[in-house]
Amino acid sequence: MAMADMRAPIESGCPDGFQYMHPTMRRNFGLWKYHTDPKPGVLHHVAESGEEIFTVKAGTQRILDVFSLRELTAIGDEFADGFIRFTIRSNIEYYVTDESKIDPLIKALQDKGYVVGGTKNSVTSLSHTQGWLHCDIPGTDASGVVKSMMDELIGEFTSWNMPNRVHMTTSCCQINCGGQGDIAINVQHTKPPKIDHSQVSNVCERPSVVARCPVAAIRPAMVDGKASLEVDEKKCICCGACFPPCPPMMINDAEHSKLAVWVGGNHSNARGKPTFQKLVASGIPNNPPRWPEATAIVKLILKCYKEDARDWERVGEWVERIGWPRFFELTGLPFTKYHIDNWRGARASLNASTHIRF
Amino acid sequence: MAAKKIYETPMLDELEKGPWPSFITGIKALRDNHENEFIANVTSSLLGQLEHSYETRKGYWKGGTVSVFGYGGGVIPRFSEVAKAFPESKEFHTIRVQPTPGNYYTTEMLNKLGDSWERHGSGLQTFHGQTGNIMFIGTTTPGTQSFFDDINDYGWDMGGAGPCVRTAMSCVGAARCEMSNTNEHAAQRWLVNNFTDDVHRPALPYKFKFKISGCPNDCQNAIERADFAVIGTWRDDMRVDQAEFKNYIEKKGRQYIIDNVITRCPTQALALNDDDTIAVDNRNCVRCMHCINVMPKALRTGTDKGVTILIGGKRTLKIGDLMGTVVVPFRKLDTREDYEEMVELAEEIIDFWAENGLEHERCGEMIERIGLVNFLEGIDVDVDPNMVSTTRQSSYVRMDGWDDEAIKWFERKAEA
Numbered sequence: 001m002a003m004a005d006m007r008a009p010i011e012s013g014c015p016d017g018f019q020y021m022h023p024t025m026r027r028n029f030g031l032w033k034y035h036t037d038p039k040p041g042v043l044h045h046v047a048e049s050g051e052e053i054f055t056v057k058a059g060t061q062r063i064l065d066v067f068s069l070r071e072l073t074a075i076g077d078e079f080a081d082g083f084i085r086f087t088i089r090s091n092i093e094y095y096v097t098d099e100s101k102i103d104p105l106i107k108a109l110q111d112k113g114y115v116v117g118g119t120k121n122s123v124t125s126l127s128h129t130q131g132w133l134h135c136d137i138p139g140t141d142a143s144g145v146v147k148s149m150m151d152e153l154i155g156e157f158t159s160w161n162m163p164n165r166v167h168m169t170t171s172c173c174q175i176n177c178g179g180q181g182d183i184a185i186n187v188q189h190t191k192p193p194k195i196d197h198s199q200v201s202n203v204c205e206r207p208s209v210v211a212r213c214p215v216a217a218i219r220p221a222m223v224d225g226k227a228s229l230e231v232d233e234k235k236c237i238c239c240g241a242c243f244p245p246c247p248p249m250m251i252n253d254a255e256h257s258k259l260a261v262w263v264g265g266n267h268s269n270a271r272g273k274p275t276f277q278k279l280v281a282s283g284i285p286n287n288p289p290r291w292p293e294a295t296a297i298v299k300l301i302l303k304c305y306k307e308d309a310r311d312w313e314r315v316g317e318w319v320e321r322i323g324w325p326r327f328f329e330l331t332g333l334p335f336t337k338y339h340i341d342n343w344r345g346a347r348a349s350l351n352a353s354t355h356i357r358f
Numbered sequence: 359m360a361a362k363k364i365y366e367t368p369m370l371d372e373l374e375k376g377p378w379p380s381f382i383t384g385i386k387a388l389r390d391n392h393e394n395e396f397i398a399n400v401t402s403s404l405l406g407q408l409e410h411s412y413e414t415r416k417g418y419w420k421g422g423t424v425s426v427f428g429y430g431g432g433v434i435p436r437f438s439e440v441a442k443a444f445p446e447s448k449e450f451h452t453i454r455v456q457p458t459p460g461n462y463y464t465t466e467m468l469n470k471l472g473d474s475w476e477r478h479g480s481g482l483q484t485f486h487g488q489t490g491n492i493m494f495i496g497t498t499t500p501g502t503q504s505f506f507d508d509i510n511d512y513g514w515d516m517g518g519a520g521p522c523v524r525t526a527m528s529c530v531g532a533a534r535c536e537m538s539n540t541n542e543h544a545a546q547r548w549l550v551n552n553f554t555d556d557v558h559r560p561a562l563p564y565k566f567k568f569k570i571s572g573c574p575n576d577c578q579n580a581i582e583r584a585d586f587a588v589i590g591t592w593r594d595d596m597r598v599d600q601a602e603f604k605n606y607i608e609k610k611g612r613q614y615i616i617d618n619v620i621t622r623c624p625t626q627a628l629a630l631n632d633d634d635t636i637a638v639d640n641r642n643c644v645r646c647m648h649c650i651n652v653m654p655k656a657l658r659t660g661t662d663k664g665v666t667i668l669i670g671g672k673r674t675l676k677i678g679d680l681m682g683t684v685v686v687p688f689r690k691l692d693t694r695e696d697y698e699e700m701v702e703l704a705e706e707i708i709d710f711w712a713e714n715g716l717e718h719e720r721c722g723e724m725i726e727r728i729g730l731v732n733f734l735e736g737i738d739v740d741v742d743p744n745m746v747s748t749t750r751q752s753s754y755v756r757m758d759g760w761d762d763e764a765i766k767w768f769e770r771k772a773e774a
Contacts, residue, residue, distance in 0.1 A: 006427040007507050011558065012515045013551035014526060017458030017533075017543050020467055025533040032536035034655045045534055053534060063495070065384035066472045066481035067391070073465035073472075084468070085530065086461045086485040088578065095534075113379055129488060132411035133404075134436060134452060134495055136421045141411065143381045144373055151376030176674045177488045180582050212718060214676050241675055247420060254415035267582050269574035269589075270648040271624055273747075274581050276679050288412040289369040311618050312652065343678055 022083035041116035079105040117158035138172035139187035163309035180265030188260035196248035204246035264316025365406030403446035432516030454491035454517035459546040478505035490527035520560035528570035538572030539590030563715035592660035602656035670722025687744035
């Protein structure tokens with residue numbers, strides 16, 4: 001097609017959400033007074049005006065086929081008011097003003113296999129990434145890990161048994177697109193990249209690959225008469241940062257790309273300042289199709305947290321109160337030299353005090 | 359129509375078991391039941407390739423260059439490295455589309471988007487990807503253009519991909535949350551829609567993300583993930599309904615309120631009075647939200663609302679995770695001028711970073727490299743003690759400008 005025939009884009013950017021918002025929410029925008037939690041998966045918001053709205057939240061498979069999408073919208077038309085939103089963890093929320101619609105809506109969702117819950121002090125759905133299904137650099141799949149874990153954690157999604165809400169995330173490489181979570185399951189490579197020297201000069205801009213390395217372990221080299229790169233394997237931290245700009249730096253390895261579990265990431269400012277997640281377990285096999293070893297560790301941590309944490313303590317706050325020695329005692333997980341940070345600023349993570357629990 | 363090739367998927371079949379909704383069942387439904395030949399074939403081939411990934415524990419997609427006419431970004435190109443074995447999904451590009459602030463839809467609009475995607479793509483989508491886009495997953499190069507042309511005509515535009523201003527995100531917000539302190543909708547659209555050129559034509563050092571949360575609970579993970587985090591807050595006194603507070607005590611018991619509200623305040627700004635009312639030391643309240651979260655009927659945010667802006671949050675690559683840090687402790691966000699000033703600040707920051715950031719260096723990493731003070735001077739923002747959690751601990755610093763700086767502080771105080 002000639003350029004002149006091409007359609008010029010309308011650069012409308014981010015669309016106005018008010019046009020898709022429930023009229024009750026539009027009318028009471030910024031004027032909500034309080035909320036209550038009638039039961040798991042249901043929120044009840046009351047406005048200054050006295051108007052009320054009920055939210056029913058359900059977990060979805062995130063990689064959504066158009067048949068399921070139509071099923072969800074049909075439920076929204078028949079049993080709710082036709083207005084929905086998706087949460088940051090790909091849960092779907094339906095809105096109704098008539099309280100009597102809640103139970104039939106929940107039943108309709110459950111009949112079609114959707115899971116109502118994910119509110120308040122539950123384990124809500126894992127936020128996750130694309131993985132083998134669509135990413136160009138993944139060390140594992142994401143949707144499969146999440147499906148496998150949520151199958152086992154479903155009872156915690158549909159109830160309020162946790163001390164506080166639990167946000168979990170997965171990431172398929174060490175860039176960690178999945179973000180911070182109370183519990184995070186992330187790929188951890190354990191071997192330096194294998195280099196396909198025949199391809200480097202064809203597909204990689206070598207200076208930018210060298211610049212991408214966080215520890216300056218990559219340098220240009222001639223290999224078999226071809227311009228390539230070499231890695232100082234003593235320095236290499238196996239992060240995989242060189243792989244996206246240069247696919248011949250093959251970091252993904254069927255055996256040596258492992259999973260690691262991190263805890264204590266928390267985005268909220270409630271009680272304490274936001275916190276990053278900390279390493280608790282690694283060397284976990286990347287074991288499709290159901291990743292049982294990773295799920296077992298997550299369930300173990302959740303069990304200890306549920307039994308030992310106080311109300312409102314997030315996972316990270318619980319560990320801070322009881323101390324790391326007790327965490328490793330309760331969970332039975334090994335404490336290793338790899339738990340002691342050596343990255344920049346690491347000294348701030350050391351115990352410069354006599355605060356020790358006996 | 360040639361017989362569609364069906365691949366054996368014993369590993370993926372395992373993911374059809376169990377109570378959580380199965381994405382594999384969904385993809386298989388498209389393969390087996392969709393009347394559109396492209397969809398049935400491409401999803402069949404996709405399942406074949408995904409099974410191959412599960413067997414070999416490797417990914418087989420590579421990037422490339424695909425975009426729609428007039429834009430440089432927004433498509434995530436995917437070409438299969440195993441197209442010989444799975445030819446129908448040899449091209450499987452994703453189109454990133456910007457949702458509304460807070461991700462609101464009518465069922466009618468979702469169906470319309472689904473209809474369009476069925477005409478031009480695989481019928482697989484995600485609400486939403488980690489950056490915040492609607493991800494329409496899987497189409498050919500011509501499909502990216504025809505799908506975009508279709509949905510762009512009824513109000514949807516592409517998101518960012520690559521080194522550019524990315525799609526923004528905001529929480530459920532003032533539309534349905536009593537904790538909200540700002541109009542997240544307006545904040546998001548003012549900010550990101552000022553940079554549509556920078557969204558569609560990647561030309562920055564790296565990605566730049568705006569995220570907006572209506573209160574310090576930060577449901578949008580803005581502080582941890584956004585280069586420019588806008589967090590709703592308030593500066594007057596928290597509202598207290600003492601009668602409701604007494605109701606909580608009656609219902610939950612005094613001990614529960616002491617253990618879960620009074621002693622959990624990070625600045626000890628709460629006290630339980632002998633008459634079962636609550637006393638709030640508002641001067642020392644840091645707006646953490648905890649007590650309000652526990653008793654939303656009794657305690658509420660104040661009414662003199664505005665936002666705190668934190669700059670420089672990002673995930674791991676390259677130097678490690680960074681939180682955003684305070685650059686604007688408080689500003690009102692009510693009038694057109696307020697929004698315009700916030701947009702101007704964003705422009706200053708992006709311009710300074712575009713000028714001074716290294717290739718593939720996030721804004722926060724640049725600040726880490728040059729120091730916050732150099733950054734603040736670059737964007738013409740005065741220092742403020744709210745920007746630090748503690749003052750300097752190292753004496754290794756040259757301070758012969760002290761007297762001038764002290765005068766500046768007193769002058770600013772006098773003006774305020």
